[in-house]
Amino acid sequence: MGATAGGLNAAACRFVIPRLASAAIQRVKAIIPVKPAKPVRPAPVEPWTTRMSLAAKYRPQTFGDVWGQPTVVRVLSSLIQRRVGASILLHGAVGSGKTTMARIYGRGLNCSAPSADGSPCLSCQHCAASDKEIGFYEYDVPARGGTWHAIDNWLRTDERNPRNSKGFVVYFLDEAHRLEREAAEGLLKRIEDEDETRRQVFVFATTEPGRLSAALRSRLIELEVRPLDLETSVRFVSQVARDAEIAFDPAVVRLLAGLKNGHPRNLLFGLEQLQSLGNITLAEARRHFDVDHLEVLRNYVAAVADMDFGEALSILNAWNEEGRDKVSFVHALLLSTYFNDILRRPLQANPLLDSLTAGERAHLLAPFLKLFGATSPVDLRPYWLEMMRFWRTSQQAPDEEAALLLFADFHILLAELAERKSEAVERAAVSSQSENSISPLAKPPVLKQVNGPGHGFITQADVARVINYASYLPQLHGVWFNSRVKLGPILRNDINESEARKLHEQFWIEFEDRVDVSANPSFARLSVAEREDGGFVSYSALHIPAAGGAEILQELRTWARNWRSRTQDAELVFEFDVKLETAPPKIAKFHWGSALLLCGGMAGNLRDQDSDGSERDLRDLIGLPRTKKMRRDPSRLQCDPIVTASGGLSEAAIELASRLSMAPISAFDAKAWGHLRDGWEIEEYRDRRVETARRAQALRIAELAGATPEDLALIQASWEGPLYRPRQWRGWWQTGRGV
Ligand SMILES: [Zn+2]
Helix, strand or coil: CHHHHHHHHHHHCCCCCCCCCCHHHHHHHHCCCCCCCCCCCCCCCCCHHHCCCHHHHCCCCCHHHCCCCHHHHHHHHHHHHCCCCCCEEEECCCCCCHHHHHHHHHHHHHCCCCCCCCCCCCCCHHHHCCHHHHCEEEEEHHHHCCCHHHHHHHHHHHCCCCCCCCCCEEEEEECHHHCCHHHHHHHHHHHHHCCHHHCEEEEEEECCHHHCCHHHHHCCEEEECCCCCHHHHHHHHHHHHHHCCCCCCHHHHHHHHHHCCCCHHHHHHHHHHHHHHCCCCHHHHHHHCCCCCHHHHHHHHHHHHCCCHHHHHHHHHHCCCCHHHHHHHHHHHHHHHHHHHHCCCCCCCCHHHHCCCHHHHHHHHHHHHHHCCCCCHHHHHHHHHHHHHHHHHCCCCCCHHHHHHHHHHHHHHHHHHHHHHHHHHHHHHHHHHHHHHHHHHCCCCCCCCCCCCCCCCECHHHHHHHHHHHHHHHHHHCCCCCEEEEEEEECCCCCCHHHHHHHHHHHHHHHHHHHCHHHCCCCEEEEEEEEECCEEEEEEEEECCCCCCHHHHHHHHHHHHCCCCCCCCCCEEEEEEECCCCCCCHHHHHHHHHHHHHHCCECCCCEEECCCCCEEEHHHHCCCCCCCCCCCCCECCCCCCCEEEEECCCHHHHHHHCCCCCCCCCCCCCCCHHHCCCCCHHHHHHHHHHHHHHHHHHHHHHHHCCCCHHHHHHHHHCCCCCCCCCCCCCCHHHHHHCC
């Protein structure tokens, strides 16, 4: 009892972080403050320990009772229905329900009349028998030893025919990562030598699958028992509470669900605690779980928004928490509001913050809206990015004094941001005036998709778009593609194209959020959708700002590998190819290799004119290598678009960079095939910068001299087409004319 209460208090300070969360959140996780156990609370009036515990009472006996494990249930059901006693590995956290799953599997295999979903019927003679009688043997590796000697002994002792001669003998090894190498090898041999007649099934359970022998793992069906998500946790606890006739406040259940990391057993322990306290209010529950900081936060936020930083510091000083906890709490507040209120994407950042009602959230956000003169939460995004960057780059485990100094720095940043806000408003007013006067003549070179919906394959227009955009990136932004990504197929054959598309879109939204696109204008992505044998795939070429260099890319790679769709039980296969070269010609070679890879799904019958006027295969003209990987043979896609772009290659970004009649040029459109990939773009970029500055200055001077909009239009009209600008390098058209 004492241990449980102490454990609860420690758990109360823990952050609940989904696997999808950003790097910043992962760092918060790394500084999880775990507090020492608090003194044991007075014994409850009606001790729950004397009754059968809820965890025991509500342990699932059939698949129908299991909450939130669709994949595990689907696989085990199908094995039982087909009477295939395959050996499996269940991994997941303590209390996630691995043992329960193993037992349902073992009992289902031995039941004489399993129900439609493979669950044991619970009424036949085998279902009524004990574990040992039906041949379900459990072995706790740490308690009974992980040597081959011990395991072999156990197997021999328990090796006998079960009462049910048609049944399976199930050996369940818990905490299997504690098996010694010899034991893992011995078990592997048993599994490999298994013949149909012996009907032996090995079920391994572990919290650390990575520590299990790779050879053994390769022979097992691996199933992850995942934590319940917040919504499922809430429904689960509410259902049990109703069933057990425990009165509860929905908000309290929500708080509890957030605190227990989605593990059914812990959720039920927590519910028992609440039961012992009677029907308590949300405020009481927050105090009970030691997470009641709301009042402090509210006062702090109000002081900060009034720019009363002296008051803000004394509130922090009086807050009875350790310095690093204050830092992580304020950081968690920023993360929680960023995702939940600004981006409107649900994120569990911290159980207390997750338990806030809509009214409480609005109350916390309102002072910031006022401070930054914003009308809607989404306007706060740029300020939030700056604030989160501050905490991300700050020292993360400071002592009390250092924490207060950090907060003082943070307040200076806030003051600067508020100041910048008023400047930005003025600047926007000025620039919208001058833009209006010159915009009629600006010609954005944006290429629209020309085909109707569902044209199915990469067309000539798509190829033009890919090659031109690949050329625009270095011309306009002075950078090259430095990574490429292939996504797909989805590991589920019943997923349709539009679902797959949504999944890909979701992936890129989250990816681009992690790269912090708004803070990195040179980020760019160009993608092509394709249909291959396995399903919907996409090829993408990217420029990822190398500010953090290898570290950022490594992190992205890991994130992408672990990426799971939030809404669907599906996964993407993923290839990430990164080049950190920055110097031409190597990076230019990678860049064009990536762009050509995107064109690899084009049909073989596309033709265009060569310089001598003859018609040739477009694949040869653009230099697509004659390999299977580069000349693919995709199937028809059902719907558009095929080519998509974002970041520095979005339509808006290209339009912006092309103002002042500074449209980029295209060797592809000019059919200057020999110049497609020789890297001239970076020289063009240097010349563009000089010329753009010169033109902007010319307009500015004219404006100051009192030029009318008509005068400005005349100046713009004097700027000829994109080929006739001053350049240091010699273009293909100049060679042709002998200029
Ligand atoms: Zn049965």
